[in-house]
Amino acid sequence: MKAIVFTKYGSPEVLELKEVPKPTPAAHEVLIKIHATAVNDYDWSMIRGKPYPYRLMFGLLKPKRQIPGMELAGVVEGLGVNATSFKVGDEVYGDISECGFGSFAEYICIDEKALIRKPENMSFEEAAAIPHAAMLAMQGLVDIGKIRNGAKVLINGAGGGVGTFGLQLAKLYDAEVTGVDTGEKLEMMKSIGFDHILDYKQEDFTKNGQRYDLILDAKTNRSTFAYARSLKPNGTYATVGGTLPRLLQALCLRPWISRFHKKNIYIVALKPNKNLSYINELFATGKVKCVIDKPFTLDEAAEAIQRFGEGKHTGKVVVSVQHAPTA
Structure with a gap:
């Protein structure tokens, strides 16, 4: 073969x-x-x-x-x-x-x-x-993020697999979704329904004053404190991957930020294929597309x-x- x-x-x-x-x-x-x-x-x-x-x-x-x-x-x-x-x-x-x-x-x-x-x-x-991207999005937004109806959500690295599935899953909860990426991905993100699109080469979402109920991060390329600053009180940050030093930083600072800032920091430990049957149902009804x-x-x-x-x-x-x- x-x-x-x-x-x-x-x-x-x-x-x-x-x-x-x-x-x-x-x-x-x-x-x-x-x-x-x-x-x-x-x-x-x-x-x-x-x-x-x-x-x-x-x-x-x-x-x-x-x-x-x-x-x-x-x-x-x-x-x-x-x-x-x-x-x-x-x-x-x-x-x-x-x-x-x-x-x-x-x-x-x-x-x-x-x-x-x-x-x-x-x-x-x-x-x-x-399988991989949809499960990361599902477990980050729903299992860990506990997304609520009408939530204000940001997805960092939104133009890849996790981001495109993440948008569609968040829209099942009538969320207002901001996507962060750059280049050719921006036009695609617009076409599939992101409410707001930020080019990270032009704007740093952690410094623009906006606050979110839930951040799903596929890049983890900024300080954990910067992400926490972009969360509303009791908001949740869930990372599904990124640079190793930033992931270690998130792991170490998570208890401190939770205790003193009342914000939640999580690293998604993927459970492969856990919710695939549910994704199959969404796909069959046209609620999720690849x-x-x-x-x-x-x-x-x-x-x-x-x-x-x-x-x-x-x-x-x-x-x-x-x-x-x-x-």
């Missing part, structure tokens, strides 16, 4: 499209014929081996896992002896990060608990775009990941996996 492989850390140029052995499922695994995958922060960090603390997970001197990718949509082609959740031919999707990586390939074997059935009305590309960047194929994976890393994408970066027709 074909797969995107890297054997050393570096820019996405280290990625190679290679022939590798097709895997065989272990007892609780299923063999998936992958039709689409997506790019995430983990892929960008894994390939570069940066930030360096991540190498404790990925491998100190060279990558332990040589095929990136943590989201997929595809078809069940084989079952392990103890796999009972699916049957051959089922269309499935999910965030597989708790069970492994390796979705930049034609096939993968993964624990069946990492997957759910894909609705018929959802394309493979749409399904690959949903915003997908320009199309990429597996042999364009390096370009797709570079585009993601440079922040030039709009919505989710999805990679379609084309299979040669069988005889």
Whole structure:
């Protein structure tokens, strides 16, 4: 089978499209014929081996896992002896990060608990775009943020996957939503319904005097005190990712800000696939749609990941996996 492989850390140029052995499922695994995958922060960090603390997970001197990718949509082609959740031919999707990586390939074997059935009305590309970003948005806004009807919400890094799903989920609560990003993303953000749009290159939302009930942050590139300043009393800040020093700062300052400023600071510890069934319902009724960047194929994976890393994408970066027709 074909797969995107890297054997050393570096820019996405280290990625190679290679022939590798097709895997065989272990007892609780299923063999998936992958039709689409997506790019995430983990892929960008894994390939570069940066930030360096991540190498404790990925491998100190060279990558332990040589095929990136943590989201997929595809078809069940084989079952392990103890796999009972699916049957051959089922269309499935999910965030597989708790069970492994390796979705930049034609096939993968993964624990069946990492997957759910894909609705018929959802394309493979749409399904690959949903699990990680939609769950971060859902858990940040609803589970942790406890969003209320009519809330005033700000999303930092609003032009990516988390931001586009976050807007749609917040609008279910009639929230007034401000999105912060820059470049080509601004026009897209306007088109999908953000109430207010800020270009961070032109304006710092932490200094403009506005206060929010809830901030969902996909960047975490400012001081925790700056974020707290932008919250209303008893407001909540929830970060789903960003620079490691800022995340550590948020973790350390959280008790102090809660006690003395009466504002809530949280780092979202993602529970993969937890609310996907609910997202399926929203998708079926047209309340949630996927915003997908320009199309990429597996042999364009390096370009797709570079585009993601440079922040030039709009919505989710999805990679379609084309299979040669069988005889």
